[in-house]
Amino acid sequence: MDLLWTVLLMVLVCSEAQNMINVTGELGQDVNLTCSFSSPDIIWFMEVQNRIRAGIGRTYSSDPIYFSPDLETKYSVSENKLLVRNLSAEDSRFYFCGRKDDGRTVYGDTIRLTTSK
Numbered sequence: 844m845d846l847l848w849t850v851l852l853m854v855l856v857c858s859e860a861q862n863m864i865n866v867t868g869e870l871g872q873d874v875n876l877t878c879s880f881s882s883p884d885i886i887w888f889m890e891v892q893n894r895i896r897a898g899i900g901r902t903y904s905s906d907p908i909y910f911s912p913d914l915e916t917k918y919s920v921s922e923n924k925l926l927v928r929n930l931s932a933e934d935s936r937f938y939f940c941g942r943k944d945d946g947r948t949v950y951g952d953t954i955r956l957t958t959s960k
């Protein structure tokens with residue numbers, strides 16, 4: 844998890860929310876979160892504590908990277924989607940998509956995922 848925490852410290856804060864989308868998924872099911880950016884290179888983050896974002900993965904066209912190897916069993920990034928597998932209560936949180944623009948991260952949607960039975 845060291846890399847995850849490194850990334851986490853790098854992506855601190857930034858509170859401007861663009862689109863706010865609510866998504867509900869059933870516990871134990873998989874759910875796709877969709878980013879409204881049509882960029883071939885989308886970065887996904889999740890809120891791990893109030894206003895602290897951790898990177899999940901980046902699509903890099905079709906050669907995705909994950910910011911920590913253990914994230915890859917839980918999440919899958921492809922095109923403009925983040926697949927969250929086997930939902931549990933801890934998956935209820937905010938997710939953010941963004942893209943790199945001249946080295947800066949430009950945030951797109953804020954997605955609030957909630958779980959239901």
Ligand SMILES: *[C@@H]1O[C@H](CO)[C@@H](O)[C@H](O)[C@H]1NC(C)=O
Binds near residue numbers: 863864865955
């Ligand atoms: C999303 O859910 C929150 C909390 O339930 C609510 O305050 C907000 O209005 C909802 N937004 C949309 C776009 O449905």
Ligand SMILES: *[C@@H]1O[C@H](CO)[C@@H](O)[C@H](O)[C@H]1NC(C)=O
Binds near residue numbers: 875921924
């Ligand atoms: C999520 O999206 C991917 C790619 O479009 C698709 O193959 C998969 O079936 C979707 N899964 C769910 C649970 O919607």
Ligand SMILES: *[C@@H]1O[C@H](CO)[C@@H](O)[C@H](O)[C@H]1NC(C)=O
Binds near residue numbers: 871930
């Ligand atoms: C889904 O998560 C539950 C715990 O939340 C676990 O017991 C179960 O084995 C997981 N299922 C799969 C297919 O990974």
